[in-house]
Amino acid sequence: MKYHVKRPIRWKLILLITLPILIVYALIVFFNSYWNRKTALQQMKDYLIELTGHHAANLDTEFAIISQAPQNLAEVISSLNVTDSEDIFRLIENAIDNNPYIHGLTVAYEPKAFQNKRFFAPHIRKIESELQRRDLSGFGDYTLQDWYSIPALLGRSYWTEPYYQQDNGRELMCTFSVPVFKNGNLIAIAAADISLDDIKDRMGNISIMAGYTFLLSQHGTYIYHPNPNDIMKETIFSKAEKYNLPVMREFGKEMISGKSSVQSFPDPITAYRQWMVYTPISTNGWTLSAVVPENDVFTAVDAILIKHIILMITGLIVIIVIIVFASLNITRPIRNLVEMAEELSTGNLDVRMEDIKGEDEIHELAVVFNKMVQDLKHYIHDLTNATREKESVESELRIARSIQESLIPRIFPPFPDRSEFALFARNLPAKEVAGDFYDFFFLDHDNLILVIADVSGKGVSASLFMAVTKTLIKAKANEVDRPDKIMQEVNFELCQENDSAMFVTTFMAAFNVKTGVLSYCNAGHNPPYLIDNTGKVSQLPNTEGMALGVWEECQYSLQKITLQKNDIVFFYTDGINEAMDIDNNEFSYERLEEFLTTINDQVPRKITEMTLQTVKDFTGEAEQSDDITLMVLKYLLG
Amino acid sequence: MKKIALIILIVVSCRIFSEQRTLSFMMHWFPQAQFAGYIMAYEKGFFREADLDVELLFSDGTCSPLQKVNSGEIDFCTAWLSQAIVLRSNNWQIVNIGQILQKSSLMLVAKRSSGILTPSDMNGKRIGLWSGDFTIQPTAFFKKYDIDFIEIKQSYNIHGFLADAWQVASAMYYNEYYKMILAGWDESDLITFFFDEFDLNFPEDGIYTNETFLRQNEDICKKLCQAVLSGWEYAFQNKEETLQFVLDYCDRYNMQTNYSAQKWMLDVIERSIKFNTSEQKEDWGKISQTTYFDMVKILKDQDLIDSVPNFKTFFWRTE
Numbered sequence: 042m043k044y045h046v047k048r049p050i051r052w053k054l055i056l057l058i059t060l061p062i063l064i065v066y067a068l069i070v071f072f073n074s075y076w077n078r079k080t081a082l083q084q085m086k087d088y089l090i091e092l093t094g095h096h097a098a099n100l101d102t103e104f105a106i107i108s109q110a111p112q113n114l115a116e117v118i119s120s121l122n123v124t125d126s127e128d129i130f131r132l133i134e135n136a137i138d139n140n141p142y143i144h145g146l147t148v149a150y151e152p153k154a155f156q157n158k159r160f161f162a163p164h165i166r167k168i169e170s171e172l173q174r175r176d177l178s179g180f181g182d183y184t185l186q187d188w189y190s191i192p193a194l195l196g197r198s199y200w201t202e203p204y205y206q207q208d209n210g211r212e213l214m215c216t217f218s219v220p221v222f223k224n225g226n227l228i229a230i231a232a233a234d235i236s237l238d239d240i241k242d243r244m245g246n247i248s249i250m251a252g253y254t255f256l257l258s259q260h261g262t263y264i265y266h267p268n269p270n271d272i273m274k275e276t277i278f279s280k281a282e283k284y285n286l287p288v289m290r291e292f293g294k295e296m297i298s299g300k301s302s303v304q305s306f307p308d309p310i311t312a313y314r315q316w317m318v319y320t321p322i323s324t325n326g327w328t329l330s331a332v333v334p335e336n337d338v339f340t341a342v343d344a345i346l347i348k349h350i351i352l353m354i355t356g357l358i359v360i361i362v363i364i365v366f367a368s369l370n371i372t373r374p375i376r377n378l379v380e381m382a383e384e385l386s387t388g389n390l391d392v393r394m395e396d397i398k399g400e401d402e403i404h405e406l407a408v409v410f411n412k413m414v415q416d417l418k419h420y421i422h423d424l425t426n427a428t429r430e431k432e433s434v435e436s437e438l439r440i441a442r443s444i445q446e447s448l449i450p451r452i453f454p455p456f457p458d459r460s461e462f463a464l465f466a467r468n469l470p471a472k473e474v475a476g477d478f479y480d481f482f483f484l485d486h487d488n489l490i491l492v493i494a495d496v497s498g499k500g501v502s503a504s505l506f507m508a509v510t511k512t513l514i515k516a517k518a519n520e521v522d523r524p525d526k527i528m529q530e531v532n533f534e535l536c537q538e539n540d541s542a543m544f545v546t547t548f549m550a551a552f553n554v555k556t557g558v559l560s561y562c563n564a565g566h567n568p569p570y571l572i573d574n575t576g577k578v579s580q581l582p583n584t585e586g587m588a589l590g591v592w593e594e595c596q597y598s599l600q601k602i603t604l605q606k607n608d609i610v611f612f613y614t615d616g617i618n619e620a621m622d623i624d625n626n627e628f629s630y631e632r633l634e635e636f637l638t639t640i641n642d643q644v645p646r647k648i649t650e651m652t653l654q655t656v657k658d659f660t661g662e663a664e665q666s667d668d669i670t671l672m673v674l675k676y677l678l679g
Numbered sequence: 680m681k682k683i684a685l686i687i688l689i690v691v692s693c694r695i696f697s698e699q700r701t702l703s704f705m706m707h708w709f710p711q712a713q714f715a716g717y718i719m720a721y722e723k724g725f726f727r728e729a730d731l732d733v734e735l736l737f738s739d740g741t742c743s744p745l746q747k748v749n750s751g752e753i754d755f756c757t758a759w760l761s762q763a764i765v766l767r768s769n770n771w772q773i774v775n776i777g778q779i780l781q782k783s784s785l786m787l788v789a790k791r792s793s794g795i796l797t798p799s800d801m802n803g804k805r806i807g808l809w810s811g812d813f814t815i816q817p818t819a820f821f822k823k824y825d826i827d828f829i830e831i832k833q834s835y836n837i838h839g840f841l842a843d844a845w846q847v848a849s850a851m852y853y854n855e856y857y858k859m860i861l862a863g864w865d866e867s868d869l870i871t872f873f874f875d876e877f878d879l880n881f882p883e884d885g886i887y888t889n890e891t892f893l894r895q896n897e898d899i900c901k902k903l904c905q906a907v908l909s910g911w912e913y914a915f916q917n918k919e920e921t922l923q924f925v926l927d928y929c930d931r932y933n934m935q936t937n938y939s940a941q942k943w944m945l946d947v948i949e950r951s952i953k954f955n956t957s958e959q960k961e962d963w964g965k966i967s968q969t970t971y972f973d974m975v976k977i978l979k980d981q982d983l984i985d986s987v988p989n990f991k992t993f994f995w996r997t998e
Binding site: 185186187190191194195199201202205211260261262273274275276277278279280282283290293294297 | 805831832834836838839841842843844845860861862863933935936937938939940
């Protein structure tokens with residue numbers, strides 16, 4: 042038979058070993074990943090701060106250099122009394138020539154401030170490193186333009202908001218203007234134009250992982266943004282409004298107020314967290330900012346995490362394989378043992394565990410198993426012999442039983458030609474041979490001797506004692522006719538050389554079937570019951586005398602009663618009243634007497650069957666503990 | 680018979696030509712949400728549904744659309760009512776066939792930090808003013824509050840104001856004011872002076888056509904006006920779609936604007952169109968005599984007009 046194990050040891054091993062490893066490893070991976078992420082984030086922040094700081098410093102330097110030209114020019118014009126337009130142009134040319142970043146440079150005079158001209162604004166612009174002269178007065182009233190009017194009103198230098206210059210393509214420009222004072226009066230504005238296209242290109246070339254940079258003007262307008270549609274159209278505030286990001290507006294306010302910071306915010310479209318670093322460009326109040334999606338910061342960390350997880354899974358698979366092999370190796374002898382035990386259970390005692398290597402518990406188990414099988418084999422051998430012997434004894438006992446049965450009258454009705462009475466008896470031994478017996482025989486034509494006895498002990502010795510007693514009774518009955526005398530004689534004989542100290546309680550009665558007189562003598566036996574023809578139950582009055590075989594000089598007395606028609610005498614041994622049920626409750630005299638009140642109109646055979654059935658019903662499954670013997674006499678004359 | 684048939688053919692041809700002629704309609708400024716209703720009337724086919732073949736034009740600020748209407752160069756234009764009244768009083772052949780905006784958006788703005796909280800605080804301050812019609816309400820305002828100030832010619836941006844080159848700026852509520860917000864200034868940082876709150880409500884954009892053209896094409900004018908109002912109704916009911924169209928137009932004209940700014944503008948314009956009237960488009964585009972005569976009085980006070988144009992003949996569509 043193939044055995045089936047619901048939860049093999051290997052699964053337990055796999056669970057017990059891999060689960061803790063998995064938990065520990067997962068914790069290590071989790072915390073490692075957490076710290077790596079934290080570190081990566083900090084590194085990214087540091088990197089962005091350094092990067093924006095570096096580029097902002099470069100732009101600052103550039104703008105400082107740019108601002109020098111108009112400032113120097115303003116100082117020169119303020120200090121010199123330049124009256125010739127050619128001199129002005131030369132001064133401007135010198136200034137622009139020395140400044141590589143400047144696209145155009147002008148000195149725009151206040152109306153009537155130069156040679157009483159209404160407007161005069163000599164302007165030099167670089168076109169492919171060529172310097173071209175022109176007068177901006179030809180383009181209308183320049184005093185209304187931001188680059189002129191604002192510094193003029195403020196009385197200090199001013200960086201304009203970026204604007205598109207249309208005269209040389211569509212170029213993004215910005216102007217730095219310096220008011221020129223003479224004797225405390227504003228006489229002109231010196232202004233340098235710079236192209237922002239170059240700055241835009243350089244900004245676009247700054248590579249920050251998957252992030253981007255942007256440049257904001259002093260009013261928050263995008264001067265550079267990777268999305269060209271945002272440039273000069275969107276402000277950081279318009280985007281905050283568009284995407285309903287109040288936090289972005291707050292960042293924007295900090296930016297235009299010249300603060301630097303590192304902040305995070307949710308991307309308005311993807312909702313992923315973004316990190317933003319902003320640094321002011323102090324020269325003109327612009328802000329350089331870099332934005333990096335948090336996910337990209339974690340890309341490298343996540344790649345390591347994935348590698349760790351793959352490594353962990355591979356490691357776990359290897360561990361599981363090892364465990365499976367190891368457990369198979371360990372459990373193979375156990376499984377063999379199970380198979381052998383199965384084999385053993387079918388009766389094969391020749392099984393033997395072979396080839397168990399090592400000195401471990403499994404080896405010990407195999408040795409013990411082999412020894413157990415060997416012991417079992419010896420035991421079964423001994424048991425077989427014992428059984429054989431037992432069977433032999435039992436066979437002999439059966440023969441003894443047969444012999445004993447032949448000693449007891451078995452044929453009913455015993456005297457078919459006698460109509461004066463009815464008689465029936467049964468003997469149910471507790472063991473194969475009984476210690477109880479009954480007997481009856483006619484002494485002469487009218488006197489019937491009735492005996493019921495119970496030998497102390499059971500089995501063969503009791504039955505032998507019974508045989509001796511029965512034979513003695515019968516023998517003595519032929520010599521003396523009174524029950525008391527018979528008892529006395531038998532007692533004397535039994536007491537002789539009674540080394541085994543056995544005894545027998547005996548009730549003997551001589552019944553005159555004609556007169557109905559019952560003379561009886563009791564040697565320590567349960568007094569029989571008389572059930573008269575009215576159904577009244579009573580014990581026969583007792584007589585003096587001990588059980589036979591106890592004391593050789595014991596005297597026995599005789600008692601007489603006269604039976605009426607249909608009177609019943611119920612003889613029995615203590616196997617009836619002491620019959621026990623499974624809870625060790627006795628059947629008792631009370632139950633017996635109660636039962637006897639119901640049987641006065643029955644014949645002896647029926648009474649016997651009913652008695653045995655009643656006792657059987659009471660004892661149930663309990664094993665019969667003592668011999669049961671009963672004999673019922675019913676007087677039919679009178 | 681042949682002659683009659685020929686005459687009929689010519690008449691029918693002329694009629695067909697007349698109905699199929701492209702009607703030029705010029706907005707008085709660059710495209711923006713201020714003209715969303717006209718744009719949507721064009722884009723969503725309300726003009727076509729009315730059998731009108733309209734060409735939408737936008738002024739670049741250097742020409743006067745009213746002058747072009749007066750001369751018959753174009754058929755329709757939008758313009759400020761104050762400007763139209765002045766020109767009408769000078770016998771220009773222009774007629775208002777729909778007064779779309781009811782509430783003036785012109786305003787003065789000061790930074791709270793400048794300490795200007797009331798009109799009288801403007802005394803001695805630099806105030807940025809635009810030229811032309813934009814000066815009428817401020818002039819009346821300054822006169823009303825007897826304000827002595829330094830006038831600065833303000834350009835069409837807010838940079839000088841933001842840089843504190845002047846302390847009070849002229850602004851349109853739907854445009855420059857919100858640009859300040861989009862430059863990082865909170866509404867709480869700014870003190871506003873809406874002219875309409877100082878009994879100086881000058882309704883602004885209206886639709887104008889040549890009086891002769893109107894007499895000959897009343898049906899066309901009616902249809903055009905209805906189509907424009909349908910355009911506005913559609914714009915207010917479909918703001919996101921409208922803003923996309925407006926932004927497309929802005930892109931075509933290289934306008935430096937954005938979604939947020941145009942959305943604000945559309946919202947303010949909606950309030951102006953529905954000001955003192957209902958949600959029903961049939962009630963839009965009309966002007967009351969009271970408002971008109973209040974305006975006329977101010978214009979006369981400033982000697983901008985000698986004669987008062989007749990209300991009934993100047994306004995073709997009245998309450």
